[in-house]
Amino acid sequence: MNRIERLISKSCPDGVEFQPLGDIGELVRGNGMPKTDFVEAGVGCIHYGQIYTQFGTWTKETITSVSVVNAQKLAKVNPGDLIITNTSEDIKGVCKAVAWLGKSQIVTGGHATVFRHSQDPKYISYYMQTPAFFSEKRKYVTGTKVIDVSARNLAKIKIPLPPLEIQREIVVILDTFTELEAELEAELEARRKQYKYYRDELLSFQDPTMRGVNWMALGKLLDYEQPGKYLVNSVTYDDSFDTPVLTAGQTFILGYTDEINGVYNASPENPVIIIDDFTTAFKWVDFPFKVKSSAMKLLTLKPEALGILRYIYYAMKTIRFSPQIHARQWIGTYSNFLIPLPTLAEQDRIITILDKFENLVSDLSFGLPAEIKARRQQYEYYRDKLLTFEEIS
Numbered sequence: 001m002n003r004i005e006r007l008i009s010k011s012c013p014d015g016v017e018f019q020p021l022g023d024i025g026e027l028v029r030g031n032g033m034p035k036t037d038f039v040e041a042g043v044g045c046i047h048y049g050q051i052y053t054q055f056g057t058w059t060k061e062t063i064t065s066v067s068v069v070n071a072q073k074l075a076k077v078n079p080g081d082l083i084i085t086n087t088s089e090d091i092k093g094v095c096k097a098v099a100w101l102g103k104s105q106i107v108t109g110g111h112a113t114v115f116r117h118s119q120d121p122k123y124i125s126y127y128m129q130t131p132a133f134f135s136e137k138r139k140y141v142t143g144t145k146v147i148d149v150s151a152r153n154l155a156k157i158k159i160p161l162p163p164l165e166i167q168r169e170i171v172v173i174l175d176t177f178t179e180l181e182a183e184l185e186a187e188l189e190a191r192r193k194q195y196k197y198y199r200d201e202l203l204s205f206q207d208p209t210m211r212g213v214n215w216m217a218l219g220k221l222l223d224y225e226q227p228g229k230y231l232v233n234s235v236t237y238d239d240s241f242d243t244p245v246l247t248a249g250q251t252f253i254l255g256y257t258d259e260i261n262g263v264y265n266a267s268p269e270n271p272v273i274i275i276d277d278f279t280t281a282f283k284w285v286d287f288p289f290k291v292k293s294s295a296m297k298l299l300t301l302k303p304e305a306l307g308i309l310r311y312i313y314y315a316m317k318t319i320r321f322s323p324q325i326h327a328r329q330w331i332g333t334y335s336n337f338l339i340p341l342p343t344l345a346e347q348d349r350i351i352t353i354l355d356k357f358e359n360l361v362s363d364l365s366f367g368l369p370a371e372i373k374a375r376r377q378q379y380e381y382y383r384d385k386l387l388t389f390e391e392i393s
Helices: 003-011 048-053 121-127 131-138 164-202 309-315 329-336 346-361 367-386
Strands: 018-020 026-029 042-045 064-066 075-077 082-085 096-102 106-107 111-115 158-160 214-217 222-223 243-246 252-255 273-276 279-285 296-300 336-340
Touching: 003 164, 026 075, 042 048, 042 164, 048 082, 075 111, 096 121, 121 158, 121 164, 121 309, 164 346, 164 367, 279 309, 296 309, 309 336, 309 346, 346 367
Parallel strands: 042 106
Antiparallel strands: 018 158, 026 111, 042 064, 075 106, 082 096, 082 111, 214 336, 222 296, 243 252, 273 279, 273 296
16 A cells, blocks of 8 residues: 555545535636737736646746736736636647746736635646546536636536645655656757757758759749638547547647548648648648648649659748748748759658658657657556545545
8 A cells, every 4th residue: 555545544534525616716717918918027927828838737937927017907826826728729728727836926817717725736737637627627618619618617627635635745746757757858859959950951052052952932832722621510529530630729639530521631642731820830741631720721732843742841841930920921921932942852862861850859659759658648647546536425
């Protein structure tokens, strides 16, 4: 019997009480705070969108600030509070939480709820990542295009509440797994930066004496297609279904659908590059898919183009964008960007080199990505095991 089991046996032998979040603490819904309010220095803030992409279970620092004047009208976040997302494009993202463990008060805005309580903040944030919590929040989801769980419904979700001593013991174990994964992620990020440096050098073609290199506009090389007929209709996704549903966001594969009509039949022999209205990121897709949003656009090689699509994909990643190229401006200007186009033999040579680099930093079957995947699976196993309790009768 491990220490946590002994503590549970001693402190709560008949089970653990499950309580609604609304009974455990106070939920305060945020409002306002568009990204245009961000300033270089001021009061620290966490935007709801950053919780999906920038933060893990907890943080001691913010990455953005708002002015003192704007902060006065925003929801206040005290050390120990949680910030919980109310809105997402998928069920997985909604109700994602980050515990604020900094020393001073910060603020948050719309599409987020501040949860004030007297429990261990990390414990609650970890619990909100479990399948058990996912099943509970699913009951309160509303919306189709935009998924929402209101603060009022969030307050109804029950979570197990063992004594603080047990909460803290669980947090110590889960923090250890999280730190190990963070170390591997940092090493992988260093490898990615190294890869990016060599990729950009390989595709620079700055030597004026180099022959056989032409600079071509993307619009001369690629065909552009609106994805309307490939849009998914269902909002029910299941990993047992066959067809991935792609989104322009961080998640990329939003889920899997059983819809058989309107599938884009990409394959290794018939790949496609996906761009979208809102970012200058590019995705390589060589498997059948449907899309979540018409903001995503499909690029394929023109039949007459003396280029290889995989090479163009890599070359697009080296484009230097000016600050004004953002949001919908990108979609209207992409075709004018120039990329270097060497001989087909040279393109093929570059693809071979860069594919090896790409596998080293992206392939989940070996190397650091495989080790991170294994660590994450181990963490999730122990997280779910440690956070599963018998409810007191």
